[in-house]
Amino acid sequence: MRRLLRPLCAPATYRGGAHAFLGAALAVSIAAVAAAALALALPAVPDPLLAAAGFASIGLVGLPKAARRAGVRFANGLLGSGLPRPTAPRRLATAVWTLAWAAGGIALMAVALLVLVALCAIVIWSDGGDTVTIYSTVYISGGLGGAVTIPIAAASLLALICLSAAYAALMRLLAVRLLGPGLSERLAAAEAEADRVAARNRLARELHDSIGHTLTTSHLQAAVAKQVLESDPAAARLALASIEGAARAALDDLDRALGVLRDEPASTRARPTLADLALLRERITQAGAALTVEVEGDLAAVSPAVSQEAYRIVQEGVTNALKHAPGSAVRLRVAVTTANLGLLVANPVTAAARDSGHGRGLSGITERVRLLGGTASAGPEGAVWALRVALPLRADHARQESGPNE
Numbered sequence: 001m002r003r004l005l006r007p008l009c010a011p012a013t014y015r016g017g018a019h020a021f022l023g024a025a026l027a028v029s030i031a032a033v034a035a036a037a038l039a040l041a042l043p044a045v046p047d048p049l050l051a052a053a054g055f056a057s058i059g060l061v062g063l064p065k066a067a068r069r070a071g072v073r074f075a076n077g078l079l080g081s082g083l084p085r086p087t088a089p090r091r092l093a094t095a096v097w098t099l100a101w102a103a104g105g106i107a108l109m110a111v112a113l114l115v116l117v118a119l120c121a122i123v124i125w126s127d128g129g130d131t132v133t134i135y136s137t138v139y140i141s142g143g144l145g146g147a148v149t150i151p152i153a154a155a156s157l158l159a160l161i162c163l164s165a166a167y168a169a170l171m172r173l174l175a176v177r178l179l180g181p182g183l184s185e186r187l188a189a190a191e192a193e194a195d196r197v198a199a200r201n202r203l204a205r206e207l208h209d210s211i212g213h214t215l216t217t218s219h220l221q222a223a224v225a226k227q228v229l230e231s232d233p234a235a236a237r238l239a240l241a242s243i244e245g246a247a248r249a250a251l252d253d254l255d256r257a258l259g260v261l262r263d264e265p266a267s268t269r270a271r272p273t274l275a276d277l278a279l280l281r282e283r284i285t286q287a288g289a290a291l292t293v294e295v296e297g298d299l300a301a302v303s304p305a306v307s308q309e310a311y312r313i314v315q316e317g318v319t320n321a322l323k324h325a326p327g328s329a330v331r332l333r334v335a336v337t338t339a340n341l342g343l344l345v346a347n348p349v350t351a352a353a354r355d356s357g358h359g360r361g362l363s364g365i366t367e368r369v370r371l372l373g374g375t376a377s378a379g380p381e382g383a384v385w386a387l388r389v390a391l392p393l394r395a396d397h398a399r400q401e402s403g404p405n406e
Contacts, residue, residue, distance in 0.1 A: 007165035008158075012080055016168025017112075019078035023105025030058050055099070062098030065089040068179060071097055075175040079168055083180055084189075090182050097178035101171065108160075108167050115160045118153040125149045217283050217322070218243045242286040272315075273307035274299045274334060280315060281332075289322055290329040297336025306391055309372055310334075310341060313365050317345030317387045320362070325349075325385070336393075340374075343389040349380050365389070 007013045031054030038045055038053045045053075061067060068086050071094060075081040121140055124130050129142030140146050181189065225239035272279075277293055284291040302310065314332060321330045325347045335342040362378055365387070369376040374391035 007161050010165065012168050013161055013165040015078040015080075016171070017108070017164040019074060019101075019171065020105040020108040020164065020167055022074065022078075023101040024109040025105075026061075027058050027102030027106055030061055031055065033057075058102045059095040059099045062095035063091045065091075067098065068094040071101070071175070072179050075171070075179060079172045079175060081172050081175040081179070083175060084185075086179070086181075087185055087188070088182065090178070093178040093182075097174060100174055100178070104167055104171060108163060111160055111163055115153070115156045118149070118156040121149040122153050217286075217319075218246050223288070239286060239288075242283060246283060271308045272311045273304060274302060274311055274314075275307070276311060277314070277332070277334070280311075280318070284318060284322070284330070289327070291318065292329065292331045294331070294333040295336075296334070299334070299336060301336055302341055302393060306341060306372060306393065309368050310343060310389075310391060313368055313389055314343060314345065316365055317343070320387070321345060321347040321385070331384075339393060341391040341393055343387075343391070345387040346381075346384045349383055349385050362387075 031051075034057035035050040035054045038050060062071070068089055068091075072081070072083045072086055076083055121132075124132060124140045125142060125146040127142075129140050129146050131137060131139045140149060222239070222243060225236040225243075228239075229236045277295070281291050281293050299307070314334070318330055318332065321328070328348045331344070331346045333342075333344040333346075335344075365378075366376050369389055369391065372391050374389060376387070376389045378387045379385070
């Protein structure tokens with residue numbers, strides 16, 4: 001019983017009735033205009049043909065592109081369909097929807113008219129009874145004999161409300177099928193979502209590489225400053241100044257990343273490249289670690305895009321070395337050939353370094369290298385832990401080198 005009465009309190013039931021009324025009004029007005037125009041043009045047209053012309057004209061209204069937008073707006077507002085804003089027409093499906101809306105609206109309004117008649121019968125009964133003609137002549141007696149009009153009217157009203165709820169549920173399902181996104185729209189949405197996910201992954205990689213490196217070096221520099229604060233104030237001040245500069249660079253990286261999240265214009269600040277290895281070495285040295293940089297070949301032969309990604313790879317490799325082998329000397333070797341760019345980051349093996357092959361840093365390096373079509377390997381090689389990367393400089397060259405050798 002509770003389930004039967006639930007539609008009485010649901011706002012969606014009455015919004016569904018309003019949707020049906022709009023559909024019926026739209027259908028009647030369109031069909032009447034079309035039938036009248038056909039009758040004026042061809043006076044001898046039989047009535048069934050006039051009805052068919054009116055019905056067809058209702059479907060034709062659903063063919064324009066604006067019809068789908070209007071249908072989605074009404075379905076979302078009155079049926080709660082939750083459909084996205086359409087970006088492309090679905091003409092045939094929208095025409096079918098318009099016909100279904102018109103047929104459902106007319107049917108529900110016909111029931112509503114019968115309920116109105118039942119309610120009017122109560123008024124006639126309370127006024128002492130009378131004879132009325134509803135398709136056929138009906139006598140409504142007054143007094144106790146005609147009191148049956150009350151439960152009939154109440155049952156009719158309840159049936160109308162239940163039918164309105166059923167109409168709303170059925171039309172909601174049809175709206176999803178006929179007005180919802182088509183195949184091309186779903187593919188476009190999936191591609192857009194994939195692009196957003198890829199952008200967020202790139203952003204996470206950038207934040208991990210840049211800010212993670214900054215935090216690692218700042219931690220080492222803070223430790224150095226703490227140790228020499230009293231014995232060598234000048235070195236302590238130098239370390240603190242380096243921390244300040246690194247923090248400023250990290251804030252710039254974070255600001256650029258937040259700009260990506262907010263879809264703001266790209267920052268004009270240039271991303272570091274292999275030409276900035278001297279600055280990287282200077283920061284590492286100020287952090288109290290030893291970094292040896294060896295460069296073979298012409299760095300200018302490396303394209304800016306590859307050079308930027310290679311710098312991030314080197315930065316992450318050095319950061320991992322500082323993190324897992326603190327205090328150890330780190331060796332960086334960059335070799336540029338006609339076909340490949342080879343990178344090597346090596347540091348003495350420690351217990352922590354042996355167990356560090358599954359972190360986000362190496363995963364990010366592997367992903368960067370894969371996107372650039374290169375190869376990467378990391379692991380112990382005798383007494384050192386080595387990260388080796390080979391990036392192709394030209395697409396028409398086979399990747400014959402696996403990275404710089406010892």
